[in-house]
Amino acid sequence: MSGTTLDDYTGRYASRVHGMAQSEIRALFSVASRPEVVSLAGGNPYTAALPMDELGEMFTRLLQQDGAAALGYCPGQGSTALREALCGVMDLSGVRASADDLVLTNGAQQGLDLLARTFLDPGDIVLAEGPTYVGALGVFQAAQADVRHLPMDDDGLIPAGLEESLAGLKKEGRQAKFLYTVPTYQNPAGVTLSEERREEILAIAERHGLLIIEDDPYSMISFEGAPPAPLRARVERGVIYLGTVSKIFAAGLRLGWVLAPPAVRDKLLLAVEAAILCPSALIQEAALRFFTEMEWRQQVKVFATLYRDRRDALLAALTDYMPGSMSWTKPGGGLFVWATLPDGLDSKAMLPRALQERVAYVPGTGFYADGNGRSQMRLNFSTQSSESIREGVRRLAGVVAGDIELRDTFAGGSA
Amino acid sequence: MSGTTLDDYTGRYASRVHGMAQSEIRALFSVASRPEVVSLAGGNPYTAALPMDELGEMFTRLLQQDGAAALGYCPGQGSTALREALCGVMDLSGVRASADDLVLTNGAQQGLDLLARTFLDPGDIVLAEGPTYVGALGVFQAAQADVRHLPMDDDGLIPAGLEESLAGLKKEGRQAKFLYTVPTYQNPAGVTLSEERREEILAIAERHGLLIIEDDPYSMISFEGAPPAPLRARVERGVIYLGTVSKIFAAGLRLGWVLAPPAVRDKLLLAVEAAILCPSALIQEAALRFFTEMEWRQQVKVFATLYRDRRDALLAALTDYMPGSMSWTKPGGGLFVWATLPDGLDSKAMLPRALQERVAYVPGTGFYADGNGRSQMRLNFSTQSSESIREGVRRLAGVVAGDIELRDTFAGGSA
Numbered sequence: 001m002s003g004t005t006l007d008d009y010t011g012r013y014a015s016r017v018h019g020m021a022q023s024e025i026r027a028l029f030s031v032a033s034r035p036e037v038v039s040l041a042g043g044n045p046y047t048a049a050l051p052m053d054e055l056g057e058m059f060t061r062l063l064q065q066d067g068a069a070a071l072g073y074c075p076g077q078g079s080t081a082l083r084e085a086l087c088g089v090m091d092l093s094g095v096r097a098s099a100d101d102l103v104l105t106n107g108a109q110q111g112l113d114l115l116a117r118t119f120l121d122p123g124d125i126v127l128a129e130g131p132t133y134v135g136a137l138g139v140f141q142a143a144q145a146d147v148r149h150l151p152m153d154d155d156g157l158i159p160a161g162l163e164e165s166l167a168g169l170k171k172e173g174r175q176a177k178f179l180y181t182v183p184t185y186q187n188p189a190g191v192t193l194s195e196e197r198r199e200e201i202l203a204i205a206e207r208h209g210l211l212i213i214e215d216d217p218y219s220m221i222s223f224e225g226a227p228p229a230p231l232r233a234r235v236e237r238g239v240i241y242l243g244t245v246s247k248i249f250a251a252g253l254r255l256g257w258v259l260a261p262p263a264v265r266d267k268l269l270l271a272v273e274a275a276i277l278c279p280s281a282l283i284q285e286a287a288l289r290f291f292t293e294m295e296w297r298q299q300v301k302v303f304a305t306l307y308r309d310r311r312d313a314l315l316a317a318l319t320d321y322m323p324g325s326m327s328w329t330k331p332g333g334g335l336f337v338w339a340t341l342p343d344g345l346d347s348k349a350m351l352p353r354a355l356q357e358r359v360a361y362v363p364g365t366g367f368y369a370d371g372n373g374r375s376q377m378r379l380n381f382s383t384q385s386s387e388s389i390r391e392g393v394r395r396l397a398g399v400v401a402g403d404i405e406l407r408d409t410f411a412g413g414s415a
Numbered sequence: 416m417s418g419t420t421l422d423d424y425t426g427r428y429a430s431r432v433h434g435m436a437q438s439e440i441r442a443l444f445s446v447a448s449r450p451e452v453v454s455l456a457g458g459n460p461y462t463a464a465l466p467m468d469e470l471g472e473m474f475t476r477l478l479q480q481d482g483a484a485a486l487g488y489c490p491g492q493g494s495t496a497l498r499e500a501l502c503g504v505m506d507l508s509g510v511r512a513s514a515d516d517l518v519l520t521n522g523a524q525q526g527l528d529l530l531a532r533t534f535l536d537p538g539d540i541v542l543a544e545g546p547t548y549v550g551a552l553g554v555f556q557a558a559q560a561d562v563r564h565l566p567m568d569d570d571g572l573i574p575a576g577l578e579e580s581l582a583g584l585k586k587e588g589r590q591a592k593f594l595y596t597v598p599t600y601q602n603p604a605g606v607t608l609s610e611e612r613r614e615e616i617l618a619i620a621e622r623h624g625l626l627i628i629e630d631d632p633y634s635m636i637s638f639e640g641a642p643p644a645p646l647r648a649r650v651e652r653g654v655i656y657l658g659t660v661s662k663i664f665a666a667g668l669r670l671g672w673v674l675a676p677p678a679v680r681d682k683l684l685l686a687v688e689a690a691i692l693c694p695s696a697l698i699q700e701a702a703l704r705f706f707t708e709m710e711w712r713q714q715v716k717v718f719a720t721l722y723r724d725r726r727d728a729l730l731a732a733l734t735d736y737m738p739g740s741m742s743w744t745k746p747g748g749g750l751f752v753w754a755t756l757p758d759g760l761d762s763k764a765m766l767p768r769a770l771q772e773r774v775a776y777v778p779g780t781g782f783y784a785d786g787n788g789r790s791q792m793r794l795n796f797s798t799q800s801s802e803s804i805r806e807g808v809r810r811l812a813g814v815v816a817g818d819i820e821l822r823d824t825f826a827g828g829s830a
Contacts, residue, residue, distance in 0.1 A: 007678035008652065012592065012626065014536045017682055047486035055482065056475030063467040063474070071462035071665035106521050106669075106691040113690045117557075121429045138689040142532075177427065211427065237423065250486035252696035254521075263422035267432055274553040275528045275690070276521040281667040283695060 016122070016144055032360035038392030040314075041360040042383040043187070043335065045247050049302050058289050066285055074281040076273035078104030082284050085291040086243065086257055093219055093226075094233035095241060097259050103268045104279050108217060108244040108256035109135050112180075114271045115213060115240065116143040118264065119177050127165060127179040129157055131338070131367030131376070133187050133215065136180055140369070147369035148176070154329065156183060156193030159200040166208045178211040178240075184227045185218035185334025188367050188378035192332055195228040202235055215242045218334035220300050223308040227333060232259065240264060247335070248300050249290050253283045306382075307335065313386035314379060314393065321397035323404065328379075335382040338364075340375055341400065344407045347377040350399060359395040431537070431559055447775035453807030455729075456775040457798040458602070458750065460662050464717050466709075473704050481700055489696040491688035493519030497699050500706040501658065501672055508634055508641075509648035510656060512674050518683045519694050523632060523659040523671035524550050527595075529686045530628060530655065531558040533679065534592050542580060542594040544572055546753070546782030546791070548602050548630065551595055555784070562784035563591070569744065571598060571608030574615040581623045593626040593655075599642045600633035600749025603782050603793035607747055610643040617650055630657045635715050637748035638723040647674065655679060662750070663715050664705050668698045721797075722750065728801035729794060732808035737815065743794075750797040753779075755790055756815065759822045762792040765814060774810040 032039040062070060077083070083099035090097055105111040112135070120126070122144035128136065130149025140147050151161040162179070169176060181201075183193035193201065205212050214231045232241040244256035258268055272278070290296050314337055318328055325342035341347055347363040354360065362380075364373025381389060447454040477485060492498070498514035505512055520526040527550065535541070537559035543551065545564025555562050566576040577594070584591060596616075598608035608616065620627050629646045647656040659671035673683055687693070705711050729752055733743055740757035756762055763778040777795075779788025796804060 008676065009534075009626070009679055012534060013682065014532065014534055014539075016536075017533055044487040048483040050482065050486060052478040052482040053475075056478045059474035059478070060468075060471030063471045067465065067467040067470065068463040069667075071465055071667040072459040073666045106694070109692045110690060117429065118432055119424075119427060119429055121431075124429075135689075135692065142686070142689040211424070250697070251488045252484075252486040254691060254693070254695040261423065263424055267428065271557070274550075274557040276525045276669060277550065278669070279521070280669040280695060280698060282665070283698065 016142065031355055037355065037358045037360050038384060038388050038395065039360045040379040040381075040384070040389070040392050040396070041362045042380045044383050045251055045303065045335070046306055046382050047250055047252065049306055050250065050299070054294065058293065059286065062282075062285050062289055070282040070285040072281060074278045074284065076269055076278050077102075078278060079281070079284045079288060082288040082291075083257070085288055089248075089291060090241075090243060090259070093216075094229040095259070096233070096236075097241075101259055101262065101265055103258045103260070103265055103272055104284065105256045105258060105272060106276055106279050107246065107251075107254040108215060108242045109139070110272070110275070111242045111256050111258040112136055112139045112213075112215070113142075114268050114275065115178075115258065116140060116145070117271050118267045119211075120145045125169065125174060125176045127162070127176045127210075128369075129181060129186065129189070130370075131188050131364060131373055132180065133182055134366050136215070137367070137369055140180075145177070149368060149370060149372070150179075152186075152189060152191060154191055155197055156186065156191050157181060157197065157201060159197055159204060162201060162204055166204070166210065176210060178213050179205065180213045180215065181231075182215045182217075183231060184216060185221065185331055185336075187218070187334065188336050188362070188364075189338040190329040190331030190334060190336045191338075192227050198228055198231060198234065202231060202238075205238060206235075210238075212239045213242065214239050217242075217244045217247050220248050221304050221307060221335070222333035223304060223311065224332050237261065245287055245290075247303070249287065249296065253287060255279055255283050255287050304333070307333075310381040310384070310386050310389055311337070313389045314381045317390040317393035321393050322400065323397075325404075326400065335380055337379045337381065339377050339379055341377070342404055342407075343375075345400065345403050346374050348374060350403050353402065354396060354399045357395045357399050359392045359399070361396065431557065446770055452770065452773045452775050453799060453803050453810065454775040455794040455796075455799070455804070455807050455811070456777045457795045459798050460666055460718065460750070461721055461797050462665055462667065464721055465665065465714070469709065473708065474701065477697075477700050477704055485697040485700040487696060489693045489699065491684055491693050492517075493693060494696070494699045494703060497703040497706075498672070500703055504663075504706060505656075505658060505674070508631075509644040510674070511648075511651075516674055516677065516680055518673045518675065518680055518687055519699065520671045520673060520687060521691055521694050522661065522666075522669040523630060523657045524554070525687070525690070526657045526671050526673040527551055527554045527628075527630070528557075529683050529690065530673065531555060531560070532686050533682045534626075535560045540584065540589060540591045542577070542591045542625075543784075544596060544601065544604070545785075546603050546779060546788055547595065548597055549781050551630070552782070552784055555595075560592070564783060564785060564787070565594075567601075567604060567606060569606055570612055571601065571606050572596060572612065572616060574612055574619060577616060577619055581619070581625065591625060593628050594620065595628045595630065596646075597630045597632075598646060599631060600636065600746055600751075602633070602749065603751050603777070603779075604753040605744040605746030605749060605751045606753075607642050613643055613646060613649065617646060617653075620653060621650075625653075627654045628657065629654050632657075632659045632662050633749035635663050636719050636722060636750070638719060638726065639747050642748060652676065660702055660705075662718070664702065664711065668702060670694055670698050670702050719748070722748075725796040725799070725801050725804055726752070728804045729796045729808065732805040736808050736812035738812075738819065740819075741815065750795055752794045752796065754792050754794055756792070757819055757822075758790075760815065760818050761789050763789055765818050768817065769811060769814045772810045772814050774807045774814070776811065
C-alpha cells in the first residue's frame with residue numbers, strides 16, 4: 001500500500017482482470033459525438049420518437065398507484081406480471097414460455113454476463129459468428145473464454161462452417177460450451193439466418209449436443225414482413241433465449257431477460273441476486289405499463305418505419321457515392337449495415353482521416369476476437385436523419401476515394 | 416443434450432457455480448410477506464414516505480426536457496453531472512472526491528460484485544465483520560472467496576481482533592485481499608465503529624498494507640447527530656468507498672457508486688461495461704434531479720425521524736416484553752437491531768414457531784459464512800409502524816418464552 005505511485009494495487013488483482021481491455025467502440029464515442037461529426041458509429045435507438053408526454057403521464061400514474069413498491073427492493077426474479085407480459089411479447093414471435101422460466105436482467109448485456117458466469121471457466125471455448133456483437137465479446141473476454149468465429153454470408157451463419165468447426169474441436173478432444181448467435185438482423189452484419197439454415201443449425205446442434213444462446217434484440221424491427229421465427233420458437237430444449245426492451249421500448253431502461261430451462265434459470269437467479277439483487281423495480285413497473293397500457297406495437301411500427309426509411313437512405317447513398325469495388329449488406333431490419341472496403345484498404349487506419357472529414361463509423365476489428373475485420377466497418381442507420389446519413393456517406397466516400405488513390409500510388413506495395 | 420431429464424446441463428457449468436446457494440433471507444421473503452405476519456425480517460426503506468406527486472412531476476419534466484437522452488444508452492462511467500452531485504452528497508460526510516473517480520453501478524450490490532471480480536481469485540481471503548451484510552456474503556461466495564469473520568462489540572469492529580487475524584494470516588504465509596466493513600449503523604448488527612477505533616483500524620491497515628472496502632449506505636440515516644466520519648474521509652489511499660441512493664432516496668432505483676483510486680476505477684469501468692453496459696440513464700437522470708431540484712436533505716430527515724420513532728418503539732417493546740436473559744443492540748441510526756437470544760435458544764429452529772405466531776425475523780446464521788449466528792436474529796424497524804412493531808415483539812416474546820420453557824423442560828440436555 002505504501003511506497004508506490006502509479007498503481008498501488010498491482011499484484012492484488014484477480015487473474016481475470018489482466019485480460020480486460022476497453023472496446024474500440026467505447027473509445028470512439030467521445031470523438032464521434034461531437035456535433036460537427038455525422039456519426040454512423042452509434043447504436044442507439046431513435047428514442048426521440050417516443051411519446052414523452054404520454055410516458056410522463058405513465059410515470060405519474062405509476063408513482064401514485066404503485067410508488068411505494070416501485071421504489072423499494074424486489075425479488076431477484078423480478079415482477080411476475082412483467083414476466084407474464086414479456087411472455088406475451090415473445091409469443092408474437094412464436095416463442096412459447098412460462099413466466100416462471102424468465103429471469104429479468106439489467107439489459108440483455110447482463111443476461112450474457114450471467115450466462116458467461118454460469119457456463120464459462122477460463123479457457124472454455126465459445127463459438128460465435130464472425131463478426132459478432134461487441135458486447136458479447138467483452139463478456140466472453142472477461143470470462144477468459146476462447147472465442148472461435150464461424151463464417152457467415154448474406155444468409156447468416158453457414159451450417160457447413162459450424163459443422164467443420166465442431167468436427168475440428170472433436171479432433172482436438174474438446175467441446176464448445178455454447179454457440180452464441182444473433183440470427184436475426186445481426187449486429188453488426190445486418191444479415192439474417194435463413195429459414196432453411198435455422199433448421200440445419202438446430203439439427204447440427206442437436207446432433208453434437210451443442211447448447212445455443214440466441215440473442216434476439218432486433219427481430220421486431222423488421223422492414224419487409226416478419227423474419228423467420230427464432231430458434232427458440234422451433235425447439236424448447238438446447239436453446240437459451242435473450243430478450244430486451246432496448247429496441248422496442250428504450251435502451252435507457254436497461255431491462256432484458258433470459259428465457260432458460262429451469263435448471264439454468266435457478267443458477268441465473270442466484271447469479272443475478274449476487275450481482276445486483278434485482279433490476280430496478282421502478283423500471284420493471286414502467287415496462288409493464290408500456291406493454292399493458294400503451295400502444296406499444298404501434299410504437300414498434302414507428303421505430304421500424306423510421307429505420308426503414310433511413311436504411312433506404314443509407315443504401316441509396318452507398319450506391320450513389322461509393323466505388324464499385326466496395327460492397328455492403330442489405331439488412332431487412334435492425335439498425336446496422338456491414339460494409340467491406342475495396343481491397344487493400346484498412347478501416348481502422350482510415351478512421352482518423354474520416355473523423356477529420358467529420359464522419360464516423362466503427363472499424364470492423366471491434367467485432368472480432370481474433371483481429372479480423374480490418375477491411376470492414378459497421379454503419380448505423382437508426383440515429384441520424386436520412387439527410388445526415390446521405391451527407392455522412394458522401395464524406396466517407398471522399399475518404400475512401402482518397403485511400404484508394406493512396407493505395408494505387410503505392411501499388412504493388414505492402415497494403 | 417438428449418436422454419436426460421432433470422438437468423441437461425450438469426457437467427457443463429462453470430466451476431464457480433457449484434458454490435452458489437440461495438440466501439436464507441431470500442427464501443424467507445415469501446412467507447414473511449403474508450399480510451397477517453408482522454415482518455421484522457424486511458430491509459426495505461419506507462418508500463411510502465416519498466412525495467409521489469412531486470416525483471411524478473419530476474419524471475414528467477425529465478422526459479420532456481431530456482427524454483431522448485435518458486431513454487438511450489449512456490457511457491459506462493455514467494452521467495458526469497450525477498457523479499458531481501454525488502461528490503456533493505459525500506462531501507457532507509467529509510469524503511472528498513472528484514467526479515472522475517466514481518463509477519456508477521446497479522446499486523452498491525453491483526459495486527461489491529465488480530470489486531470481487533476485480534480482486535478475488537478462488538480461495539482468496541476476505542476479512543469481514545461477524546455478522547456482516549448478507550449480500551456481501553453472496554458476492555464473496557460467488558467469487559469462491561474464503562471469508563474470515565472478525566469480532567465486533569457495541570463499538571463495532573474490535574481492532575485487536577483485526578490485528579490478531581492479520582498476524583494469524585501472516586503465520587500461514589497468506590494475505591487478505593481486503594477488509595470489507597460497514598462501519599456505520601451496520602447491517603445487521605446496528606452498531607457503529609467508534610471514533611477512536613476508526614483511527615486504530617486505519618493504522619493497522621496501513622501497517623499491514625490491508626486494502627479496506629468501506630460500505631456506507633446508512634450514515635445519513637442518523638438519529639442522534641452525525642456519526643463519526645467515514646474511513647474514506649480520513650485517508651484517501653487504501654480505502655475504496657461504496658455509496659448508494661437506496662436509503663436516502665429509493666432502493667428501487669438500483670443506483671450506487673464506487674469511489675476508487677484511478678487504477679482500480681479503470682478496472683471497474685471495464686467490468687461494469689462488460690457486465691451491464693451502464694446503469695439506466697433514466698434512473699441516473701432521476702437521481703440527478705432528486706439531488707439538484709428536490710429538497711433531498713429534508714427527505715432524508717423525514718426518513719431518519721420516522722425510523723428513529725420506530726427504533727424507539729422496537730427498543731421499548733423489547734424492554735417491555737423480552738426476558739432479562741435476552742440482549743440487543745441500540746442503533747444510533749440505520750434500519751436494524753441485532754438481538755441475542757437467551758442461552759440455548761436457536762433462532763433458526765425457532766422461526767417456524769414464530770411464523771406460526773405471525774411474526775417474522777431473520778435468523779442470525781444468514782449473516783455469517785461459517786455457520787455462526789444461531790443464537791442471534793436481525794430485527795428491522797424501517798418497514799412497519801410503531802404499533803405493528805410493538806405487536807410483533809409481543810408475539811415474538813411469546814415464542815421466546817415458549818422456547819425457554821421447552822429448554823428448561825429438557826434442562827441439562829443437549830440444547
